[in-house]
Amino acid sequence: MASPVPIKVVSPPPPPPSPLHAPSGSAFANLYNRFATWRKALDLPCPGTVENLQKEVKATHLTNFFFDGGRADLSKNLSMNPAFQVSHSFTLGSQTAAPSYNFGAVFADNNLLMQGGIDHEGNLNARFNQGWTPTNVTKVQTQLSSSPGHSMIQVEQDYQGQDYALNVKAVNPSPVDFSGIYIGSYLQSVTKNLALGVEMLYQSQAPGMSELTASYLAKYTSSDKNWIATAQVQPAGIVQATYWQKLSEKLDVAADLQLMAMPQRRDALATLGAKYDLRMATFRAQLDSTGKVSALLEQRFAPTFAFLVSGEIDHFKNAAKVGVGVMIESSNLTPEEMEPLLQLKSVGCDKSKGQPIFSQVSFAVNDGDVVVLQGKSGAGKSTILKCIAHLNLYHGEILYRGKPPQSYGIPLFRTRVLYVPQRPSMLPGTPRDFLVAVSTFHTHRGSAKLAPKDGKPDCSSHKAIEVATSWGFPEELWDRRWSNLSGGEGQRVVLAIAVGLDTAEVLLLDEPTSALDAESSSTVEKRLISDLKSPDTNLKALVWITHSPEQGRRVGTRFLRVSSGGVQEEDVDPGV
Structure with a gap:
């Protein structure tokens, strides 16, 4: 199946630790508050979870992608927001696994993920993720099998602080005798680049039969996020080290070294891999110290059809494996709805x-x-928004629903992908004059019509008026000249007009609350997020520049670091 639409529940970065509220004069409270203030001043990033410690290496190597024999994956997208997808998977002819069939379904929104599947033998698996807050996620996985000893349940809790990540999980826990496997992990940033952690595993098979082991973790991330090195020391003399580097926008390389130094066994395994992303294809290649050379090509001929071919040669055993597969995706959505809302491809500006x-x-x-969008001042964040809105010259390709803006006409495109500047221009007349003018433009007709009053368009009941009023902008200010409005008043009214017109599917927000106080900023944020989630508005996405890490954590679902060499997506916001 064109690989099933990736469903990812993104957990935005967590808020900073809040001071401890304790009785006045408490020595402990004073000490804790001083420590919290010092810790916040360090501005250390969240290191990500232990589960994702080697995420980049796993995404580059073939280990999780290789297959042999024949494979067919068919999927159907029933909804995009929330995401709802069903799939059918078939495998046969593998040297290592019996022929199989699996039916799966996925449902996801910003806070919830539910995934389930059942195979031809009746084995059932399910996964449930619930985000209670942006920093606190509960995960449950279960497997029910007719084979003895193959059924399991795992309950997990993830919490990410400003500069640390905490996880606890229980596998097959028994409330009767507390048997099962219990795992706890903690990863703490100690500098802006280095994080150290520990993972404890407690296993109890029965009363009196238990074992406690510890693993130690380290992660080093370069300042430009272009390379990551990790190390993990496990019990019984097992050491694993990994290295990942992004050599270019299209090429990633990774290395993995596993050492085993036990009294009865000494062994080592080294793996080198690379991933190359082409315009309509992804190629992975891998070589390890056991003599295996493997490769996988995923070639997408259309958004809904992909062809896969994989191969492995084991030089030491003189053996080979070959796999061929297809991925087909159908949808109730139109081709335009299946395309990303907005897409930038190798865009640059000089x-x-x-x-x-x-x-x-x-x-x-x-x-x-x-x-x-985050990055240093002058990195080009505002210029990126202006290029998207076709207010700046650029090179590269920008697509709206799979088509260039010119195919819609630039005036119409700018109403669908609407740029809201940080500081509104000093326009002639009043905000009411401006609202009446833009509401009568051909490209805005059908959004919010103005009823005539005394022979003139009347905007007193326009949605923009209601939005601005809810943000503390008195209606009488609509008749004040632009030059007589404060920075915060001008910022609120321009944003209220953008929201009130309700023509935009994407709002490009350039520090939209920089001139507002904390309470007003919070009110604006809540309205924008509410409109984004509402089925009664046209708004479907926001691209938001902010220099406030706290605001980024409150509103963001994805985080892009902007530099002169491009953008790098980050799982968590290390601070703007």
Whole structure:
């Protein structure tokens, strides 16, 4: 199946630790608050979870992708927001597994993921993730099998702090005798690049038969996020080290070294791999120290059809494996609805010839996304928004629902992908004059019609008026000249007009609350997120620039770090 639409429940980064509220004069409270203030001043990033410690290496190597024999994956997308997909998978002819069939279903929104599957033998598996807050996620996995000893249940709790990640899980826990496997892990940033952690495993088979072991973890991330090294020391003399590096926008390389030094066994396994992303294909290649050379090509001929071919040669055993597969995806959605809302491909912008502001910017914006752009001042964040809105010259490709903006006409495109500047221009007249004018434009007709009053368009009942009023902007200010409005008043009314017109599917927000106080900012944030989730508005995604890490954590679902060399997506926001 064109690989099933990736369903990812993104957990935005967590808030900083709040001071301890304790009785006045408490020495412990004073000590804790001083420690919390010092810790916050360090501005250390969240290191990510232990589960994702080697995520980049696993995504580069073939280990989780290789197959042999024949394979067919058929999927159907019934909804995009929330995401709902069903799939059928067939495998046969494998040298290592019997022929099988599996039916699966996935449902997901920003806070909830439910996934289930059943195979031809009646084995059932299910997964449930619930995000209670952006930092707190409960996970449950279960498997029910007719084979003795193959059924299991795992309950897990993830919490991510400002500069640490905590996870506890229980596998097949028994409330009667407390048998089962219990795992706890903690990963703490100690510098902006280095994180250290520990994972404890307690296993109890029966009363009086238990074992406790500890593993030690380290993760080093380069300042530009272009390379990551990890190490893990496990019990009984097992050491694993990994290294991943992004050599270019399209090429990733990774290495994995596993050492085993036990009294009865000494062994080592080294693996080198690379992943190369082409425009319509992904190629992975891998070589390990056991003499195995393997490769996998996923070639997508259309958004709904992909062909896969994989192969492995074991030089030491003089053996080989070959796999061929197809992935077909159907949908109730139109081709335009299946495309990303907005897509940038290798976009760049130059100050002058030979002086780029940024280059090779590539990312997609989908339904429900709140994409937070972050980076140093001058990195080009505002310029990226202006290029998207076709207010700046650029090179590369920008697509809206799979088509270039010119195919819609630039004036119409700018109402569907709407840029809201940080500081509104000093326009002639009043905000009411501006609202009446833009509401009568051809490209805005059908959004919010103005009833005539005394022979003139009347905007007193316009949605923009209602939005601005809810944000503390008195209606009489609509008749005040733009030049007489404060920075915060101008910012609120321009954003209220953008929301009230309700023509935009994507709002490009350039620090939309920078001139507002904390309470007003919170009110604006809540309205924008509410409109994004509401089926009664056209709004489907936000691209949001903010220099406030706290605001980024509150609103963001995805985080992109902007630099002169492009953008890098981050799982968590280390602070803007």
